[in-house]
Amino acid sequence: LKVALAIPSTVFCLWLSLLTTCKDDDPDEPMSLPTGHFSINTSFFRTRYDFINRGFELTGQSIYKFKLLRKTVVVVSGAPGRADLFNSRDLDLTAGFKALSGAIPMLPGVTTDLDPKQTATIHRRLATAQNSDHLERLIPKLLFDSCRILESWGESGVLDPFTKLPELTFQTNVRSLACAEIADNAATVAHLKQLYDTLDAATTPTSVLFPWLPSPSAIRRLLATKKIYDVISAAVDVRSQCGPAQDDTLQLLLDSGDDKMTIVGFTMGLLIAGARSTGTTSSWLITFLAGHRQWKDRTARELHQLLAEHALSTAPSTPRAPAHTARSPSPPPLADLAARLAAVPLAAWEAHTPVLDAVLRETLRLAQPHTALRQNCSAAPVRVGGAAVPPGAFAVFPFSDVHLSAALYPDPWRFDPARPASKMPFAFVGWGAGATVCLGQRLARVQLKLVTALVVLGFDLAPVDRAGRELAELPRPNWNDALACRPADGSCFLRYERA
Numbered sequence: 292l293k294v295a296l297a298i299p300s301t302v303f304c305l306w307l308s309l310l311t312t313c314k315d316d317d318p319d320e321p322m323s324l325p326t327g328h329f330s331i332n333t334s335f336f337r338t339r340y341d342f343i344n345r346g347f348e349l350t351g352q353s354i355y356k357f358k359l360l361r362k363t364v365v366v367v368s369g370a371p372g373r374a375d376l377f378n379s380r381d382l383d384l385t386a387g388f389k390a391l392s393g394a395i396p397m398l399p400g401v402t403t404d405l406d407p408k409q410t411a412t413i414h415r416r417l418a419t420a421q422n423s424d425h426l427e428r429l430i431p432k433l434l435f436d437s438c439r440i441l442e443s444w445g446e447s448g449v450l451d452p453f454t455k456l457p458e459l460t461f462q463t464n465v466r467s468l469a470c471a472e473i474a475d476n477a478a479t480v481a482h483l484k485q486l487y488d489t490l491d492a493a494t495t496p497t498s499v500l501f502p503w504l505p506s507p508s509a510i511r512r513l514l515a516t517k518k519i520y521d522v523i524s525a526a527v528d529v530r531s532q533c534g535p536a537q538d539d540t541l542q543l544l545l546d547s548g549d550d551k552m553t554i555v556g557f558t559m560g561l562l563i564a565g566a567r568s569t570g571t572t573s574s575w576l577i578t579f580l581a582g583h584r585q586w587k588d589r590t591a592r593e594l595h596q597l598l599a600e601h602a603l604s605t606a607p608s609t610p611r612a613p614a615h616t617a618r619s620p621s622p623p624p625l626a627d628l629a630a631r632l633a634a635v636p637l638a639a640w641e642a643h644t645p646v647l648d649a650v651l652r653e654t655l656r657l658a659q660p661h662t663a664l665r666q667n668c669s670a671a672p673v674r675v676g677g678a679a680v681p682p683g684a685f686a687v688f689p690f691s692d693v694h695l696s697a698a699l700y701p702d703p704w705r706f707d708p709a710r711p712a713s714k715m716p717f718a719f720v721g722w723g724a725g726a727t728v729c730l731g732q733r734l735a736r737v738q739l740k741l742v743t744a745l746v747v748l749g750f751d752l753a754p755v756d757r758a759g760r761e762l763a764e765l766p767r768p769n770w771n772d773a774l775a776c777r778p779a780d781g782s783c784f785l786r787y788e789r790a
């Protein structure tokens with residue numbers, strides 16, 4: 292029996308090692324990562340930051356390659372390499388993301404495998420959803436949503452910022468990108484958030500490397516995707532069949548004449564694009580401010596200045612609650628604050644908040660553990676930093692190459708929004724660079740500023756450990772947690788009290 296079991300497993304191991312061994316066809320292909328040091332297929336997914344850095348150490352090269360089963364992956368670092376990668380039109384972000392991340396709802400023709408026309412339509416609509424008129428009208432709604440969630444925290448307590456802030460920004464993303472029917476219903480928003488979290492949790496090395504295999508995680512992903520589809524599709528049906536028209540992004544898409552699948556694809560896809568990065572950024576931004584009193588105070592001063600310039604002490608445009616939640620005759624203090632912040636015009640949020648801008652930029656530098664993932668979708672090798680990326684192969688660029696570089700940012704783990712911007716090209720890529728920049732940046736920035744304003748002016752904060760003891764120093768963002776960047780073993784919480 293032992294022999295009978297041993298033969299197939301030996302054959303499987305031989306097959307796997309054949310697949311993961313690099314064959315150097317092109318002399319310009321970079322050096323291969325020596326095998327046998329770690330399990331490449333799991334380390335790339337589970338501890339990507341450590342894995343990539345160990346590869347640089349083992350090869351002694353700034354560009355190297357390895358095999359993920361049959362896929363050739365070229366890891367890129369250094370100034371020439373990153374310039375080539377970000378400027379290339381042949382290295383495709385969507386294809387790279389789909390094959391190597393997998394953490395997106397996979398619905399061919401709706402969220403993935405879109406033809407260029409569909410993608411262009413979605414990008415155009417996203418631009419319209421962020422035009423000044425739309426954003427200006429969105430501001431009070433985002434403030435009201437945030438206010439309702441912050442009120443639910445109560446007067447004081449201890450919270451996990453890496454759970455609570457993403458919940459809040461998920462709501463603001465739903466408000467910004469979906470429709471009033473979903474955004475007004477806290478239970479549906481919570482349900483959607485849980486489904487997107489399931490997609491993240493069920494994205495495993497197996498589900499990415501063998502997407503056709505009906506593994507338990509693949510089935511969980513499939514079910515979560517179907518349920519997300521059902522929620523969004525039902526909302527589109529209700530609005531398009533029974534109305535009434537609303538002032539939101541769904542209406543914008545319907546009025547533009549888009550078909551149902553484009554609308555569902557827009558909403559499902561962009562909710563995940565936005566919710567993850569905005570959630571991660573908001574949790575670290577607030578944690579950094581809680582741990583760096585001087586920056587919280589400077590941010591608060593800037594916000595008071597904005598209020599002094601634009602908001603009367605009694606609110607001129609109090610955000611209105613949806614009818615079914617408008618119960619309280621006298622608004623509680625946070626609603627007052629939200630109403631005053633709603634009087635600050637979009638232009639001021641965008642152009643007169645240098646402190647918030649610097650804090651946000653430093654947060655993105657330190658706590659966005661992104662790796663750019665690209666596939667060479669052309670028929671010829673693409674040169675990146677002098678090395679060849681063969682057709683069909685992947686090129687990946689860890690943002691740590693610049694954002695945690697001591698040469699570009701001295702004492703790189705120190706949170707210092709006052710540090711001068713590096714003049715090196717591509718030294719800051721927090722919103723992407725070259726041919727691929729974030730298409731939701733305008734919206735994300737406004738959302739983050741509004742949430743930060745409410746939290747900073749509404750609460751006193753201090754970072755504490757699990758037992759509630761104040762932390763002398765914040766933990767480092769965990770770059771191995773590629774999606775959420777949560778510090779290891781839940782070591783940081785926030786004690787808060789309504790100010």
Ligand code: HEM
Pocket residue numbers: 384385417468561564565566568569572655659661662663664720721722723724726727728729730731732734735
């Ligand atoms: C703090 C929040 C956000 C951050 C830090 C962020 C960052 C980024 C970065 C770095 C990229 C380029 C990725 C790469 O080169 O591999 C990117 C692309 C993109 N982002 Fe964002 N993003 C945020 C929020 C959003 C939101 C809210 C949306 C949509 C509403 C969005 C939509 C997109 C899209 C569609 C792309 C792909 C662009 C393309 O295909 O060329 N992002 N984002």
